[in-house]
Amino acid sequence: AQKVTQAQTEISVVEKEDVTLDCVYETRDTTYYLFWYKQPPSGELVFLIRRNSFDEQNEISGRYSWNFQKSTSSFNFTITASQVVDSAVYFCALSENNQGGKLIFGQGTELSVKP
C-alpha cells in the first residue's frame, strides 16, 4: 500500500537557521513521483518540486534543496538560511504511475520561522 509519512508535525526555528523537513514514503510501484508543496495561510498549494523514481540526483533551487534516497525511501527537504516568509505548512506527496495521477499526501509539517 502507498503511504507518505512526515513525522515532524511542527517545527519552530529562528530566522537564518537551516531546517530539514523529513519525508518517508512507501510504495510497491517501481515508477512513481514525489512532490513537495508549500501551503501558506491562504490555503493555496504552491508547487515546489517533482521528482521521478529514476532520478536520484539531489536538487538545489536557491535556498531550497532536496535529498532523494531510494535506499531509505526518503525525500527530505532542506531550507537554508530560513526566513519568516518560509513559515507555512509543507506537504510531501506521492503519485504512483498506475494511479492516474492522484496524490497521496503526508500529514504535513508546520514550519514557523521566528524573527
Add this chain to the structure above:
Amino acid sequence: GAVVSQHPSWVICKSGTSVKIECRSLDFQATTMFWYRQFPKQSLMLMATSNEGSKATYEQGVEKDKFLINHASLTLSTLTVTSAHPEDSSFYICSTPGQGYNEQFFGPGTRLTVL
C-alpha cells in the same frame, strides 16, 4: 502549466442547504479532475476522481449521494455538497493532472463553513 480556478473561494451556509463548488480548467482540457478535502490542521485527502462524461469514482468512506460530482465538459467539474452539516466544514481543493500524470495543477481551494 494549466490554470485551474475554483468558485466560490469561500462560502458560509446554513445546515441543511446544498452548496455547489465549481472547478474550471481555464487553458487545459481536463479529462480527469480530483477532488480533495482538507479539515483544519490536517492533510489533504482524496475524496473522488471525476472523468469527463462518466461517473465519478469515490474513495472509501466518502458518501457519493452526499457529495455529487459532475464533470460534463472538459473544462468544468462541479462538487455539490448536499444537505450540508457542520461536520462538512472544510477546505475543498480540485486538481487536474497534466499529460503523463506526473504533474498536478491545483485550484486555489474553496473554504466551506456550515453553520
